[in-house]
Amino acid sequence: MATAMRLFWRHGYEGVSISDLTTAIGIAPPSLYAAFGSKAELYREALDRYGELPRALNTLVPLETPSATAAALLRRAIEFATDPQGEGGCMISLGMVQCGPDHAIIARDLAARRQAMVEAAADVFSRWLDAASSRALARYLLTVMQGIAIQTRDGVGRQELLAMADTIVDDIRRRYDAAAGRMAEPETA
Structure with a gap:
């Protein structure tokens, strides 16, 4: 499964043929179909395996502020992508x-799966922010992470991506940390 996952990760679903898979795995096409039913089912299993890798969202925990949490998320995404x-x-x-x-x-x-990533991130940010703001911040960060994935494929290096992430975190600090602080303040009677 690891071999198929890496092929799909490197080339995408349409960039990998049955011949590529059977050659890399070392089995004949009938064995692949017997084991997985179809290329699509093998792809889904490869995606599930990919989802088990240590990466940005499956270990996202709230830190002290939305910006600190976003910074950790982006750093992990960059480290994973590069x-x-x-x-x-x-x-x-x-x-x-x-x-x-x-x-x-x-x-x-x-x-x-991408939408589930947004929901998972929004859930973490809901610790500080209302539902609409949590979702907006989560969507923003997942959009940035998709851009990181593309930029990595285009050859942009880790240091440049980290500098870009710093700019984004500065924006999040200005936009969301103050709002999070207001939500966290106890109400006075």
Whole structure:
């Protein structure tokens, strides 16, 4: 499964053929179909395996402020996307953005996984912010993380991405930390 995951991560769903998979895994096509049913099912299992890797969102914990939490999220995303042990970028963000009608189900699955990432981040930010602000901040950060994945594939290095993240965190500090502080203040009678 690790081999298939890495192929899909590197080339996306449509960039990997059955021949690529069977050659890399070392099995014949009938064995692949017997084990997984289809390339799409193998892809879903590879996505599940990818989701188990240590990465930015599955270990996101609230820190002292929204900006500190956002900074940790972006740093982890950058470290993960630029890790030389990985394939660069994010398999969920880059696996399939556009596709033909034959792969619409897979595209919807990826969109649902990206939406789940937004919901997970919004849940963390709801500690400080109202529902609309939590969701807006989460969507903003996930959009940035998708950009990080693309920039990594385009060859932008870790230091440049970290400098960009610092600018974003400064914006979040100005926009959200004060609002979070107001929400956290006890009401006076």
